[in-house]
Amino acid sequence: MRALFARHALLPQGWQRDVLLEWDVHGELTRVAPQAAPPLGVARADYVVPGMVNLHSHAFQRALGGLTERAAAGADGGHDSFWTWRDLMYRFAARITPEQIEAIAAQLFSECLRHGYTSLCEFHYLQRAPGGQAYARPAETAERIAAAGHATGMGVTLLPVLYSHAGFGEQPLRPQQQRFRTGVDDILGIVDALGVLRGPQLEVGAAPHSLRAASIEQVRELAAGLPAGRPLHIHIAEQQAEVEQSIAHTRRRPVEYLMEHIGVDERWCLVHATHLNADETRALARSGAIAGLCPTTEANLGDGLFPLQDYIEAGGRFGIGSDSHVSHSPVEELRWLEYGQRLRHQRRNIAFTPEQRDIGQYLWQAALRGGAQATGRKVGALEQGRRADLLVLDGTHPNLDGVADADVLGRFLFCGNDNLVRDVLCGGRWVVQAGRHMAQDAIAQRYRQAVHELREVSQ
Known part of the structure; x- marks a missing residue:
């Protein structure tokens, strides 16, 4: 489904509770609805911020x-x-x-x-x-x-x-x-x-x-x-x-x-x-x-x-x-x-x-x-008409577990070095899930080959 229910989402006006986010096949947000009821069958997340x-x-x-x-x-x-x-x-x-x-x-x-x-x-x-x-x-x-x-x-x-x-x-x-x-x-x-x-x-x-x-x-x-x-x-x-x-x-x-x-x-x-x-x-x-x-x-x-x-x-x-x-x-x-x-x-x-x-x-x-x-692109906020670009933060991590909305970004930016980004939606496409990119291994293999070739040339 092209939808996500966020218990806490950072909108342009600040943190909002129970936000239903929907996007179309072109990767554009079509609905951003705070104070929504969680629909059946829609994935849920604790903390969502714009990419x-x-x-x-x-x-x-x-x-x-x-x-x-x-x-x-x-x-x-x-x-x-x-x-x-x-x-x-x-x-x-x-x-x-x-x-x-x-x-x-x-x-x-x-x-x-x-x-x-x-x-x-x-x-x-x-x-x-x-x-x-x-x-x-x-x-x-x-x-x-x-x-x-x-x-x-x-x-x-x-x-x-x-x-x-x-x-x-x-x-x-x-x-x-x-x-x-x-x-x-x-x-x-x-x-x-x-x-x-x-x-x-x-x-x-x-x-x-x-x-x-x-x-x-x-x-x-x-x-x-x-x-x-x-x-x-x-x-x-x-x-x-x-x-x-x-x-x-x-x-x-x-x-x-x-x-x-x-x-x-x-x-x-x-x-x-x-x-x-x-x-x-x-x-x-x-x-x-x-x-x-x-x-x-x-x-x-x-x-x-x-x-x-x-x-x-x-x-x-x-x-x-x-x-x-x-x-x-x-x-x-x-x-x-x-x-x-x-x-x-x-x-x-x-x-x-x-x-x-x-x-x-x-x-x-x-x-x-x-x-x-x-x-020059329609990005930067969770609002209708913008690109569906968002981060799902790991609400189970000790840095975020049960914290108040007002403390989420302080914890995210100024506490520790663990990567708290769990899932990433970019242009309506899930490209990172559970901390891994969808093509991480294949991309890394091509990168290693390119760097190896460059080292050979430089020697």
Whole structure:
């Protein structure tokens, strides 16, 4: 049956009791009815929450996780940074085939689903063959990501990436960046080619990689050429060095420069935006765009901490992403989003508003709203007309057994490390049951084979 009865369900207005959820054959919620009587023959669950949105992913980097944690030679450890990590990533990216991209993406998506993500935005910049030549079908690798989404059940927003330059001032690409090389016409052509795949479970937008890799004129041209309403994402102000380079070349900070030259609005997601001054923080909040925050990757790369408290107070919208995939858990992203701010301010309970003072509920609901906006898809809430994306939490686990509604998300996000996601419905399709993905073993086998092949090439 396409129905579920939840004793407790998190709706947009908060926790509700005895909620009957029904969805149609297309995976859209057709009924969300609180205070309902439990129908005969309908499955029941203790605690149900909307599936989380992962608004920033580089799927191929899943196979790189944990392989860069070795200090460089030298008494000072070599001052490892984002930039030294990036050189390692380039060498890794140079070898991956389309088949391996698909296998790695499927493994990642299955892991993300098991931990509670039901939508993902793929910031996809591996467009060309390893030598830098175009594929016979320019959308080849993007199609592989879409295939992985279909096979696993993950809802996907594909964002082909505009990547033309090696740095501010339109510096020529380095040899190891040729695989990423695209112009505006290339990206619009890929977007058009992917149009036949668009549907309830897949949207197509675009992404200027950064102001380092795309000129402001290119960003403007891409935004104008993309079909109306499609999402636009961009890396920005992730590193202090990027801010300094921007000032040197444009006399403006990156977010300041983007805001000054581009009509940034609700269809934009500014990924990281780590290093903002007070004026930029307020301007980003006023724009209606989403701040795409990736706390575990930002910590792994030593990026810094986003000014979350000031941004929330200014009315800013945000979502979370797993980026380089050192973690696949929305619990860990949200936990460290809050904990990073506690360390920064040396006090507790940072992410809240006067209207919602419960930290767990505020973080989950705010990340859902911002993530849904960033996907360009009808997700992010248990309400009629949205996608039937939901998580059934394990009500028998000691962390949740018999707890009050108001404590569920606090327990979920801030207590222990067990995965409390039991079952996952994505687009009306049960893709995870009893903690296992429906195709977990087959996906893992293809992933192991892809990683084995990559290791052989690298030796």
